[in-house]
Amino acid sequence: MSIKKKTLGVGFIGGGFITRFHLRSWIGVRKADVLGIFDVDEKKAQEAAALARKLKVGEARPYKSITEMVADPEIDALWICSPNFTRNEVMEEITEAILRGKGELIGVTCEKPLGRNVKEARKMVELVQKAGLLDGYLENQVFSPAVVKGKEIIWARGAKLCGRPYLARAAEEHSGPHMPWFWEGQLQGGGVLNDMMCHSVEEARFMLTPPGSSREELTPIKISAYASCLKWQQPAYVEHLKKISGGKLDYANRPAEDFARSIIEYQDKQGHILVVETSTSWCYVGAGLRLTMELLGPEYSLQINTLDSGLKVFFSRQVKGKAGEDLVEKQNAEVGLMPVIGSEEHEYGYTAENRHMVESFLEGKRPAENFNDGLNVTELLMAAYMSIEKEKSLPFPPPGLDNFIPAVAKGEWNPRKK
Ligand SMILES: NC(=O)c1ccc[n+]([C@@H]2O[C@H](COP(=O)([O-])OP(=O)(O)OC[C@H]3O[C@@H](n4cnc5c(N)ncnc54)[C@H](O)[C@@H]3O)[C@@H](O)[C@H]2O)c1
Numbered sequence: 417m418s419i420k421k422k423t424l425g426v427g428f429i430g431g432g433f434i435t436r437f438h439l440r441s442w443i444g445v446r447k448a449d450v451l452g453i454f455d456v457d458e459k460k461a462q463e464a465a466a467l468a469r470k471l472k473v474g475e476a477r478p479y480k481s482i483t484e485m486v487a488d489p490e491i492d493a494l495w496i497c498s499p500n501f502t503r504n505e506v507m508e509e510i511t512e513a514i515l516r517g518k519g520e521l522i523g524v525t526c527e528k529p530l531g532r533n534v535k536e537a538r539k540m541v542e543l544v545q546k547a548g549l550l551d552g553y554l555e556n557q558v559f560s561p562a563v564v565k566g567k568e569i570i571w572a573r574g575a576k577l578c579g580r581p582y583l584a585r586a587a588e589e590h591s592g593p594h595m596p597w598f599w600e601g602q603l604q605g606g607g608v609l610n611d612m613m614c615h616s617v618e619e620a621r622f623m624l625t626p627p628g629s630s631r632e633e634l635t636p637i638k639i640s641a642y643a644s645c646l647k648w649q650q651p652a653y654v655e656h657l658k659k660i661s662g663g664k665l666d667y668a669n670r671p672a673e674d675f676a677r678s679i680i681e682y683q684d685k686q687g688h689i690l691v692v693e694t695s696t697s698w699c700y701v702g703a704g705l706r707l708t709m710e711l712l713g714p715e716y717s718l719q720i721n722t723l724d725s726g727l728k729v730f731f732s733r734q735v736k737g738k739a740g741e742d743l744v745e746k747q748n749a750e751v752g753l754m755p756v757i758g759s760e761e762h763e764y765g766y767t768a769e770n771r772h773m774v775e776s777f778l779e780g781k782r783p784a785e786n787f788n789d790g791l792n793v794t795e796l797l798m799a800a801y802m803s804i805e806k807e808k809s810l811p812f813p814p815p816g817l818d819n820f821i822p823a824v825a826k827g828e829w830n831p832r833k834k
Contacts, residue, residue, distance in 0.1 A: 417550065417780030419522060421492055424774050426474070427452035427485040429506055430498035431464030433594055434527055438495060439464065441761035441770055442473035448493075448774040449474030452485045455498075482506065486513040486521060493777050495554070496526040500610075501603045503531055507540050511547040523550035523777040528614045529797070530790030532605025532825060534818050537794035541787045552773040552783035553790035557619040559765035559772060563709065566718045571627050574716030580684070581713035584623045585693045586616035588707050589700035590746035592648070592674070596661035599648075599672060601824040607672025608698045609643055609800060610822075614793050615707075616694035617680065623711045624682065624690050631789060634690065638681040640809035641800035643673035644831050647699035670827045674698040678800045680812075703755050704744035707764070722763065725755040798822065 424447060428435045431453045442450055450468040453476055455461035461478035468476035479485045485494060496506055503526070510524060524544055530553060531537030544551040557563060575581060589612075597603045598611060625633050647653055648667050657665040675697045682690040700706060702723065709720040729743070731751045741747045743756045745764075757763050769785075776783040795813060801822035803810045823829040 417522070419778055419780040421522070421778065422447065424448040424522070424777055425451045425488075425490045425492045426495060426774075427454065427479065427488075427491045427493070428464065428495045428497055429454050429482055429485075430496070431455035431457075431460040432497070435464050435495075435497045436467060437761060437766055438497065438770060439468050439471060439473060441766035442468070443471055444762065444767035445473075445770045445774055447778060448770075450476045451490055452476060452479045452488065454479045454482055454485055482509045483513045483518055486510060487519040489519065491519075492522045493773075494521060494524050496524065499597050499603065500529060500532050500605050501597070504536055504539050504543075507543045510549075511543045514547040514549070521547075521549055522780075523552065523773075525552035525554050525773050525783075526787065526790065527554045528790070529605060529610060529794055530787060531794055532610070533821050534791070534794055534798050537791045538818070541791050544787055550777055550780070550782050551787040552776065553785050553787055554769060554773075555615065555618045555785055555789065555793070556765035556769045557615045557707070558622040558785055559768035560619075560763065561765070561768065562720045562763070563619060563623065563765070564768070566709075566711065566720065567623050568627065570623075570711055570713070570716060570718050574713050575626075578715040579713060580626070580688065581624055581690075581711050581716075582688065583691050583693070583710075583712040584620035585695075585710040585712075586620040586708070587695040588612040588615050588705075589695070589697045589702075590705040591701050591748055592698040594746075596657075596665060599657060599661070599665050599667075601670065601672045601822075601829065602827055604672070606797070606801065606822050606824050607643070607645075607676070608674055608696045609641070609676035609678075610797055610825075611698075612696040613676060613678060613694055613797055613800065616696060617678070617692060617796050618789065618793050619709060620692040620694060621682070623709070624692065631792065634682040634684055636680055636796060636812040637683050638809055639678060639796065639799045639803055639812050641676065641678035641803040643676040643804045645671040645673055646675050646697075648674045649832060669830065671830060672824050673829070673831075676800070676804075678803075680796060701748055703749065704741075704747040722757065723755045725757050727756040727758055729754050729756055
């Protein structure tokens, strides 16, 4: 694709939590201005647009619809950041607007997960191709500076002299999502496995793949997984969820998993067996969100723990301030010895992710992380749910994967009623 634009005009769909993260990251993104926000809640669109202008990352204004953003010649690309249950309808409106000649775009990016199941994720790939747009899958963790630098060093030194890494472990844990819809299996697509294991499986696969090689270098062979609801089915927490959702969440009868792990066995082109081990939870109560990663090979290892930050603060019990998220995402306390991450947007990979998407679109190239990767991740997650339901290890891809909907996404999963 040949692109004449020198600066990309960007519109966001959804003006909530993750859009605010992207907007804050944008101060490190060149050659792109945030010009529009569409949110079904107009107030959210106004607030996000005001934040973009305050941060000086673009003269953003709220739009009345996705089609209106597509029709504006100033807007060249859209970032899909609305909830999981809106994926297909959002992409359908974009495709429809393009095919009906309402306007033109260069590309679209989409937050994780690409779909709530394989069918939805595949539809995203089909629609973006039908519209003839470039596509980026927003998996921030494969752009995190520690992951990128760590991979570079491990492969250049350890793997080069002693053999490739064979085991990657990734975990993402916090004390639970910030909005009720994340907790609802039908709306979100699952529980913590769908919400957070998408990061861990992709980050771990990325680490095990040689630098510069494509995704096809590794073939998934086998998968086994486990899930339970350890904390949020306890009566006091069932009540809490009921309260924060105006009575809608019913974790006594329709819980989603708050803990999940998986083991994925891969094979590389030389026939080496490689293992990815992931663990995710919504029942980890520490300082805040904790991302850990390990990469192990014959004579070396790497480890990352985002809560081992260089900056720590201490507040005595006399400091009785308000609850906030100013030290770390999903913060759980304001007193004692607390880690602080200097720039979460940078450390978690959002800045480099958005730079890569913008540069790719301006060069007319498909981003390195794209909808096909999002689809592959969804296939792995759905195979993990199948393994949980069948209580056994499954060959990959298991039969029936394309039309599989996890029991948790149908409101039919309850580990206490086995
Ligand atoms: N990369 C990450 O680590 C990360 C972190 C959080 C969320 N996410 C993903 O980002 C997406 C949004 O999550 P969030 O935390 O911002 O949620 P949120 O609930 O905070 O914000 C979502 C916003 O979208 C709006 N919305 C709802 N339906 C819409 C529609 N049809 N069109 C336009 N706007 C609509 C809502 O009014 C809300 O303001 C989810 O898919 C989530 O999985 C990714």
